[in-house]
Amino acid sequence: HLTLGIETSCDETSFAVVADGRRILANVILSQTREHRRYGGVVPELASRRHLTNAVPLLHEALAEAGIGLDDLDLIAVTRGPGLVGALLVGVALAKALAWALDKPLVGVHHLAGHIHANFLAGPGEEPAPAPRLPAVALVVSGGHTDLFHLQADGGLEWLGGTRDDAAGEAFDKVARELGLGYPGGPVIDRLAARGDPQAFPFPRAMLDDDSLDFSFSGLKTAVIYELERRGWRDPDRRAELEAHLPDLAAGFQQAVVDVLVAKTVRAARQVGARQVYLAGGVAANRRLRRDLAAAAAAEGLELAYPPPVLCTDNGAMIAAAGYAAWRRGRRDGLDLDVDPDPPLDAWL
Numbered sequence: 001h002l003t004l005g006i007e008t009s010c011d012e013t014s015f016a017v018v019a020d021g022r023r024i025l026a027n028v029i030l031s032q033t034r035e036h037r038r039y040g041g042v043v044p045e046l047a048s049r050r051h052l053t054n055a056v057p058l059l060h061e062a063l064a065e066a067g068i069g070l071d072d073l074d075l076i077a078v079t080r081g082p083g084l085v086g087a088l089l090v091g092v093a094l095a096k097a098l099a100w101a102l103d104k105p106l107v108g109v110h111h112l113a114g115h116i117h118a119n120f121l122a123g124p125g126e127e128p129a130p131a132p133r134l135p136a137v138a139l140v141v142s143g144g145h146t147d148l149f150h151l152q153a154d155g156g157l158e159w160l161g162g163t164r165d166d167a168a169g170e171a172f173d174k175v176a177r178e179l180g181l182g183y184p185g186g187p188v189i190d191r192l193a194a195r196g197d198p199q200a201f202p203f204p205r206a207m208l209d210d211d212s213l214d215f216s217f218s219g220l221k222t223a224v225i226y227e228l229e230r231r232g233w234r235d236p237d238r239r240a241e242l243e244a245h246l247p248d249l250a251a252g253f254q255q256a257v258v259d260v261l262v263a264k265t266v267r268a269a270r271q272v273g274a275r276q277v278y279l280a281g282g283v284a285a286n287r288r289l290r291r292d293l294a295a296a297a298a299a300e301g302l303e304l305a306y307p308p309p310v311l312c313t314d315n316g317a318m319i320a321a322a323g324y325a326a327w328r329r330g331r332r333d334g335l336d337l338d339v340d341p342d343p344p345l346d347a348w349l
């Protein structure tokens with residue numbers, strides 16, 4: 001069974017072919033990061049236009065890489081939200097056109113269900129794909145979301161908590177911008193932090209002692225800005241001095257984010273009696289988060305899984321995997337499928 005997965009929710013255009021919802025035959029990703037970089041973030045109108053011009057060539061590239069033709073597809077899965085409406089529209093319109101022309105079933109996918117499903121994929125030559133272990137807790141940390149979910153054995157999904165302001169990835173991006181590191185900030189901070197001292201700048205751990213499973217990261221960003229101002233490092237003439245401290249600043253900021261994410265994830269796992277923790281979303285690529293969460297999980301007797309970095313950020317394969325699971329449980333969308341900036345998410349399997 002072959003699923004085509006289409007992802008255009010933000011600034012990655014991606015098409016994937018996935019066999020039986022688990023095995024990746026092709027996963028072609030075109031990131032527009034370079035084009036958006038000079039604006040310091042994603043420009044929605046530009047993203048839509050790039051999706052529009054790149055979509056069809058990338059579709060053909062994915063089919064060629066999988067060694068199949070359009071007629072071989074059994075299911076069309078597409079991100080319907082959350083995301084930028086204009087960007088989502090390009091993928092959804094193309095998915096509907098394909099479903100209609102090929103007379104194949106169509107499923108609209110929740111983008112975060114996709115991020116979670118990145119944990120259950122096997123790359124080419126990798127076999128078998130990991131089977132879900134339940135009940136589990138999933139920490140979805142991405143550019144727009146920071147959410148803890150309870151993945152129930154019957155396929156149900158319960159939201160346990162999330163950010164009250166900025167998402168974790170957004171915090172990385174905003175802090176990187178303040179440090180003059182460009183966009184996207186996550187990978188640069190990850191790299192710089194590796195040679196910094198995480199204790200040199202003790203930034204605040206917001207909501208660590210709060211009983212909820214909620215997060216808050218906007219105060220942390222403010223704390224970094226305040227530290228820069230206090231030291232006079234916003235002055236362009238003192239750029240060299242700032243640069244000497246960048247690894248420590250990056251490490252301190254990153255550790256503050258990671259400490260809260262790890263503590264609340266472990267707390268969530270205890271609360272629902274989970275045996276397994278899944279990490280998902282672009283920030284799941286962060287090496288300190290992977291390392292610290294692995295250590296904390298081991299200490300609790302929990303299993304931790306995370307996707308390879310290329311499957312943490314946006315891609316079509318994760319959408320195909322989630323779409324296939326939804327199709328298996330009977331989900332079908334009609335040609336009236338529409339984009340939805342905030343669709344419901346109550347089932348994941």
Ligand code: ATP
Binds near residue numbers: 083115143172184187
């Ligand atoms: P959403 O999934 O919420 O709609 P998105 O699709 O834009 O948002 P993703 O593609 O999942 O987000 O992830 C992009 C985010 O991940 C960016 O904020 C980026 O800075 C962050 N990121 C990527 N790699 C790393 C890393 N190594 N460390 C920390 N953050 C990272």
Ligand code: MG
Binds near residue numbers: 010011
């Ligand atoms: Mg992106």
Ligand code: FE
Binds near residue numbers: 111115143313
């Ligand atoms: Fe995403």
